[in-house]
Amino acid sequence: MTVYEPxxxxxxxxxxxxxxxxxxxxxxxxxxxxxxxxxRGTCPVAHSDRYGGTWLxxxxxxxxxxxxxxxxxxSRAVVVSTVVPEDPAPIGGAPPITSDxxxxxxARRLLLPPFSPKKIAEWEGEVRIxxxxxxxxxxxxxxxxxxxxxxIDYAQHIPVNVISRMxxxxxxxxxxFRQFVHDILESxxxxxxxxxxxxxxxxxxxxxxxxxxxxxxxxDLTSYLMDVEMYGEKLPDNMVGxxxxxxxxxxxDTTWSAIGSSIWHLATHDDDRRRLVADASLMTTxxxxxxxxxxxxxxxxxxxxxxxxxxxxxxxxxxxLLPFPAANLDPSEFPDADRVLIDRQENRxxxxxxGIHRCLGSNLARLELRVAVEEFIARFPEFVIDGSDDDVxxxxxxxxxxxxxxxRVHRS
Amino acid sequence: MRIQVDAEKCQGHNRCYxxxxxxxxxxxYGNAVxxxxxxxxxxxxxxxxLAVANCxxxxxxxxx
Numbered sequence: 001m002t003v004y005e006p007x008x009x010x011x012x013x014x015x016x017x018x019x020x021x022x023x024x025x026x027x028x029x030x031x032x033x034x035x036x037x038x039x040r041g042t043c044p045v046a047h048s049d050r051y052g053g054t055w056l057x058x059x060x061x062x063x064x065x066x067x068x069x070x071x072x073x074x075s076r077a078v079v080v081s082t083v084v085p086e087d088p089a090p091i092g093g094a095p096p097i098t099s100d101x102x103x104x105x106x107a108r109r110l111l112l113p114p115f116s117p118k119k120i121a122e123w124e125g126e127v128r129i130x131x132x133x134x135x136x137x138x139x140x141x142x143x144x145x146x147x148x149x150x151x152i153d154y155a156q157h158i159p160v161n162v163i164s165r166m167x168x169x170x171x172x173x174x175x176x177f178r179q180f181v182h183d184i185l186e187s188x189x190x191x192x193x194x195x196x197x198x199x200x201x202x203x204x205x206x207x208x209x210x211x212x213x214x215x216x217x218x219x220d221l222t223s224y225l226m227d228v229e230m231y232g233e234k235l236p237d238n239m240v241g242x243x244x245x246x247x248x249x250x251x252x253d254t255t256w257s258a259i260g261s262s263i264w265h266l267a268t269h270d271d272d273r274r275r276l277v278a279d280a281s282l283m284t285t286x287x288x289x290x291x292x293x294x295x296x297x298x299x300x301x302x303x304x305x306x307x308x309x310x311x312x313x314x315x316x317x318x319x320x321l322l323p324f325p326a327a328n329l330d331p332s333e334f335p336d337a338d339r340v341l342i343d344r345q346e347n348r349x350x351x352x353x354x355g356i357h358r359c360l361g362s363n364l365a366r367l368e369l370r371v372a373v374e375e376f377i378a379r380f381p382e383f384v385i386d387g388s389d390d391d392v393x394x395x396x397x398x399x400x401x402x403x404x405x406x407x408r409v410h411r412s
Numbered sequence: 413m414r415i416q417v418d419a420e421k422c423q424g425h426n427r428c429y430x431x432x433x434x435x436x437x438x439x440x441y442g443n444a445v446x447x448x449x450x451x452x453x454x455x456x457x458x459x460x461x462l463a464v465a466n467c468x469x470x471x472x473x474x475x476x
Binding site for chain 1: 423424425426427429430431438439440441442462465466467468469
């Protein structure tokens with residue numbers, strides 16, 4: 001059972017959220033909704049000198065504009081950190097998320113079919129079995145008088161298990177995969193040398209898995225990627241590794257965060273939880289509303305060339321954060337944006353991004369989120385936070401969700 | 413009334429297919445296509461409007 005320590009920052013605590021923000025400061029994700037609301041009213045595109053210069057747009061309009069502008073903003077690096085990857089555009093190190101047009105389109109076409117809605121729907125039964133097994137273990141802990149945690153005992157296990165099986169990776173390596181995710185997405189403002197070493201460890205693991213699949217091909221995504229052709233040739237190993245890295249990293253703590261945030265909401269809003277337990281027909285709108293209000297993923301871009309953006313002098317190779325969750329909370333786009341309405345009918349949220357980089361795994365994420373919430377409230381109709389909100393620990397960095405979520409279950 | 417999907421704008425969010433499977437299908441890549449010629453029967457007008465209102469890419473239009 002892994003509980004992450006916040007990384008040691010080379011920058012120190014944030015002094016001012018408009019001019020010195022740092023999304024890896026533990027205060028950022030914990031207070032994200034308040035910070036975005038304040039910035040939206042005073043400084044809709046904030047700037048920080050950290051990470052070599054980083055911009056933070058917080059309105060739906062500016063986030064959308066950057067997401068659609070692949071000329072002025074490149075995706076070749078999408079995780080803001082002290083290390084700017086050297087992989088050049090248009091391919092980047094983990095295609096297609098790090099790719100720009102026109103390469104992006106062709107790389108993405110290879111991956112869309114296995115993640116299409118109909119292919120992903122076939123996984124529902126297995127996801128449900130997995131959730132029920134995790135809930136059985138939670139019940140056993142409760143019966144033994146132990147405390148339970150909805151993030152550690154439940155949410156964090158669901159997406160890692162599914163993506164490991166899709167890739168044909170050892171299920172028992174799940175702690176290692178969560179460590180990879182932590183290294184890549186949370187340890188972003190620490191020692192750059194250590195970050196580079198962690199990437200080398202991950203590359204070595206992935207290449208070993210590729211070798212294992214070369215010796216023992218099987219019916220999984222890894223063998224598929226090693227076999228598929230692009231422009232008449234098989235993909236080089238380093239590209240297969242890059243794609244796998246994307247699927248592994250993007251497929252784990254994003255959905256884990258969405259599940260955790262949704263359960264956090266239900267633990268802290270008795271009325272919504274009881275309504276959802278009583279009326280399953282609300283599940284579809286509730287899930288979309290959780291995705292809007294607690295969208296886990298902030299993407300990033302690098303400025304491709306010096307240009308002026310709404311009066312902001314953006315310089316080549318500065319970072320730009322794309323906080324889709326902040327866009328989803330913009331009152332100019334959503335009525336009652338700061339209220340969670342589980343029966344919201346019109347909900348054009350951008351939780352899975354906008355434009356050509358729409359989350360490739362969105363159908364899988366939505367399936368896992370829905371089944372995880374359905375099964376959790378079916379097993380535990382009554383639950384609250386065990387302790388106070390201070391006992392909930394939020395992630396740091398671009399993926400926002402609870403990493404510790406102690407819950408107390410009321411038994412009837 | 414008829415619905416249309418702009419294939420250039422659709423990015424495969426899959427909201428329309430989830431909300432109105434009577435009106436939309438998805439292809440092997442997960443992108444939306446209208447079923448038949450897109451004619452919307454009166455009892456499905458509200459569903460069609462919901463699909464329009466929930467598309468993050470503004471890719472769906474409903475017209476006379």
